[in-house]
Amino acid sequence: MAAQALRDVTGKVASAFSDIRQMTSAEPAAEDIPSQPSILQEEDTPHGHYVLAGPAEWESSASCVAYLQGKTGHTTKYGPSINRLKLEVYPFTAKIARIKIVDAGRRRWEVPQELVPIGEVLSDIEKLPLNADFELLLDDEPGDVGFAIIRKSDGVPVFDSRGFPISFCDHYMEISTRLPEGTLVYGLGEVTGPFLREPGSRYAFWARDAQTPLHENAYSSLPIFAGMHEGKAFGVYLHNSNALDMVYTDSKITYKVVGGVLDFFVYIGDSYEDVTRQHQLVTGFPRLPPYYSLGYHQCRWFYDTTEKLHESREKNVEADIPVDVFWLDIDYMEKYKLFTLDQDRYPNFAEYIREKMHKENHKLVVILDPGIKCNVEGYKPWTRGVELDIFIKNGNEKRDFVGKVWPGHVVFPDWIHPKVQQYWTEMFREWLEIMPVDGIWHDMNECSNFVNGDVWEVGGDAAEDAILIPSGEETVADLAEASAEGAEDKFEGKVISAESQGAEPKGETVEVKADIEVEDIGEAKGAGTTGGVVKPKTITFDPSKPLGITNLPYSVNHGGQDWPLTSRSISVESVHHGGLIEYDLHNLFGHLNCRVTYNALTQIRPDERPFILTRSAFAGSGQYVSKWLGDNFSTWESMRWSISGILNMQLFGIPHIGADVGGFTGAPSTELLLRWFQLGSMYPFCRNHNMPNTPSQEAHISDEVAQVARTYLTIRYRILPFWYTAFARVADQGGSVVQPVWAVYPPQEDEDMAKVMKENNDAFLVNSQLLVVPIVTEGQTKVPTWIPAGLWYDMSNGEVIATKTDEWITLEAPVEKMPLYFRGGSIIPMHYNKTGKTTVDFREGGLALTIALDADGTAGGSVYLDDGVSFGSEKSWVRFTAALSESAEELKLEVDGQFGYFPANEQEITVREVIVMAASAHARAIPVTIVLKAASLMTIGL
Template identity: 35%
Template structure:
């Protein structure tokens, strides 16, 4: 009996202990009062049973819920008694929200005790987000000053993507059982499963029927997101719950809705779609000149030469090394680049050296635009030049400061774009406040990245040591590790604790504005650190990857993740940044990297050189794949235009367009450019054949049109992939605009156009006889991509196949610009024809004898020497041996 009593006691003790554990954070909230006007709901929430774990509960919360547009629903929860930190309107304007708007797209409902809410599709009741405790595994809403927690249940068939930025060996699709930490940190992307440079609190949920929706938590504070089977939990260390729900239902419509709110992707200069070459470690300007000259001598396309921090005088922004990079020599080099149709991009870091006599430092002091430490002094950190202050890009005076420095520097050397690096912000020291050591050199040039300042790491504030520790770098360590102390302040008393994840975003905004003012042209900015909305101002690359096969494969996931949050102009360092690359890896990497939206070779000074001309096999591959890239420039530029207008990523996962195929949701070793070009790279060593997945339809190899994949259902195909080959295929139903290859984009733009038209070869396919495409044309540098300005032309192409008769039409908007340029359509290639061509009619009249009509392979017809002005509408009709009278 005594033993039985002991067992009962232990069971009861465990149950009570479990209950205490569950309620230790919070028992949640109940609805104290609520009102509704149309579809808009307002409510006051009251803490049910306040607790002290992670700090006291905020007693009363205020909820606002309503439509932003008929497809976007907004739920905002904050402290009722006083304002809390939110992403500033100055960075991400949201004044267009109209919560009283009514719609039938979304249904918002809530439970009263404990409070929880759900978002559903009104028409069929599908639940998209549900925090209403449907199971015992789900905690109630927790809302404390430095800890907010909310969960949503998920169906077990959801495919979840998002919550960047990190390098993910598990792939693009999120894997249950993982924790995703959002805290911008200078950690090389060579490190897997660790939070990296950006914070992107957005996810897309694709259900088994192919419908997609998106969820954005617009919160810049550090957070962990736990993804368990059928449960997603946010653990946020500040701010508010500011949710936006995007109903989709296609992935592209989710992107359109997201970027409508956060800002459409920035228009990109045409030249930025060419190939770029960079290295950290070019010893002098002569070295850079020789690299550019060798690319030309080897007939490898090159549009842009870059300079890393090597060009600076002692690594100070807005200076040139007078010995290795004298300004007059650099200027002469840049002028030569410009004369040959090429461009020059340089790096700048945010840290401004603390040095008497350095003009940029004095200008910053005069305008008082530096971040302050906890004592009100200019916060002192250390980066490449040594002791630095960090500009406060939330300060009202920072734009005039930053613009003047960039504009004045451009007068010395006319660079074409800016690369903003180290902007998490990176800091080689960790400390609440730091001072310079007396009587010693700082830094020691042999230990450049070792902290040489005297830093105070004692007496941490509640911000430096918050009650809940996010899983930054998979360890519990101070939030201010190797960055600006989070107790430091921006203008108006804004804590770095709150604004940290916005630093790179805010710098990109200022840099974009400064370049626009300086150049009077479309700016090109490349930023390492990003936030949701960054794509409206900057391109991005995946950071310091490694020269490994794994990093080659990870790069696809990285570009897909950036595109998913409205940053379509993205790439990875080709051939790897850190470590020594080698011939086979570099060969396979340029084959893949030639089809990144942003294509750049970049390496570090301690690794071997890796310019594409250093190995014969890499040279030949580069000429082949970059030759195709440069032919594709009109198509890539049109994708950039589409991204700017609709938010559509340039590089896309296969499920964006073939989402009825259940096998496709986890594929991330291949990707699409637009909706029609499928890139299937080699990602492993000693490989001369690959297994690639092809969705249903007819796919034509863009290097050899006679190689065709054809199927009624999606399936894997075995493809040859010798060392000089990457498989790139074009789907049926496409009209692809091309120009000729050249060594620069400016030279390629002067060549005639070709249209490739693809029809399906599957019997009984009703859609196999129709194809379409479009192209956007402007000068490539105008500040906006605006048809109404008269400085652009948009052309839509349509084609039909019916009883052996092929008809191709163009519909032209604002054709005067293209006519002024004199661009001609010279060639049309029709893929999907097994019959012989007989007659061609142009605009109703039989084509002159100078036009050449031929059967170039078993499946293609080729029309040459058309000499049609592309700025004028046209109709082509091609009769074949199968044409019915």
């Protein structure tokens, strides 16, 4: 994977599309544009636009090429139809169908293989499927073309466009797929809300800097859904980087896309996990994160001096809170400029990192937004970028596009420029000498911009090049005056845009303090602040003007209110290398940003697996990064929606995912914070983070919080071998590290399936073997949940729940306890040490095994072992199998596998304890006999 990541691709993309400078945005000649009706007016012509141009060319029952002909004289309210289309359907693998519809006469923008590689993890056998598990039906009756992908095993159409129109215009494409009756839908990201998506919704896909608004588009564009129908799963992914809507009703999903081509991958299933893995076969398996990154992370915006960072470290250590990683927000920078360090507030910081942090096994991760402060002589990130000419251009291509974020006016690297990798690696190499950090946090890479487009085109306050320095102690008027004077200190809070707080977009310029409530915004907006956030206006279509990317005939549901695509971002007409435009590349910005960073870090530190956290992602981003769910709130609802977020990200191929424990905005109650520490301890990525001007929510803040946080974070650390093994499996084979309970253990009765899937989406599984039942309701001390048939052992005391059938039960959950249960039949690898400060302490103590026997007296499991940090580490995959003898007087534990990891500290791979969980006291007390099935195995030191 490292070799793949290091491939130099940036120069290839523009040359690949050199003949079609602005593919999707190419404007038809004025005389070719019909008089446009109102965008809300229905068409006068029949809705079906295409018929087969002739007989299809069939290669098999699952593969064909056909040409579609537009109906004579047909026009739409979205512009003239493209006259001739090419439809190609073929098996990508035996269980994945690819459907591609393109303009047969002119090449359009489509996501380049060089930027988002497709199918590179497929084996040779998977690339050449002999017998597809689906067949294709092509229907030209009664005159409108339609097609369906039919799953052979049950005859269910998993993609079915028959009876629906296909529209294909320069700036609008539409196609629908009928959902089998009763289908439940998951995925559709990135959207905050319930795990089970709600019909009657129009989901927008346009990466957006927004503070986790409910049901609206947020940081990433991930247009994939999984459907569950009668106990079987299927999925559909649209490989398209342009803006689009997916309109979900009870009976169908309709795609409304404003650029590119229609390039679908249809996943046949059968299980939910199958669909997850099939998507990753297309987009790439997630990378294996470094071991330390599975530990606990402590972050806060406003560790603005070395002393404050050190104080947090000391207090966590004194409270016996295990923690591996500390984080810095933008406070560490000099005037918020990238690749700088404020030496006054962080003196001798490189020495502090190396001598104080690293020697105590603490890591440091810092934020790095994409905007480069411009027009500052002697500031190398800008001057070198100008020299190499690697910044995104304004639409006229004569100057760099200028946006506005924390340092004031900024320019943005063009991630497809052939010299951008050289530039970014140079900046990192020099900066890491003064900032020897361990990981990178890419925020605001949607790409976020505090004005709607280029500052010189927006004009007014946006043209003022002032540092944004909100303060919880200043009024909005004070802030305006300070910003106008270019003040640079007293940074105590972030600007939060009015729109992100739920205000109606009205086009004013307004800067809102971090602690202003929604109802205060109306009073604040008239202050006329300098350097403020320009709120977007609701989009309007002008039928008198030619159609184009700034006058689109269809409004994507951006921001839930059809906002213009340029809102709070780079202008869509901005130009990238080779004449490519932001309109086509916008949703790839965060993905490419992270890929270039990944390449830079692997060049500078070739033996270390990088740790990169991103806010924005695209298909395949999991190969390079971890992710968090963005700027959430200190509310019970926000905590609950984090569960759906981490589950959906498994489907999207980004398994190392978490939410800010305690919430980023607001002040959690003690009860909420306790419950969030419990839940967060079972996030794949576990980080506490919040903003200034709010109370601290660190684990040490009170004895009550510290006790619960210590207990559950220690549980997390003890089972890190179990977590790490799950991540290693996914990196090797694809799949998920956490799962919905029903996806692993489907209800025994078909009629129970829908009820369970609708009502039991708070509980989840870790690696299919550990049941997590979080408490997400205030004041709740008993939690109802659905338990699949079998044995389930309380992790805290070994007490067993034994059910012969699936059951709804109620579990005791006093405020200090979150139910955790091992599945009977599992062997859970753990760290032997019961306490420790970091992952290093726990690793050095060796291993323990918890054997949770099933009703037949058997169990199985595995552990993956390597050095936890390097690409080239030797590794071991160890398999464990346990079974009671027929007399039930002996428990035999067999150890087998592939062995290659032998650290200098042999105790690290020594099994020092075996714990048996069984339904009977007798079985728990019988002796364990170890049987080594191969030579030179891991050490058993019982």
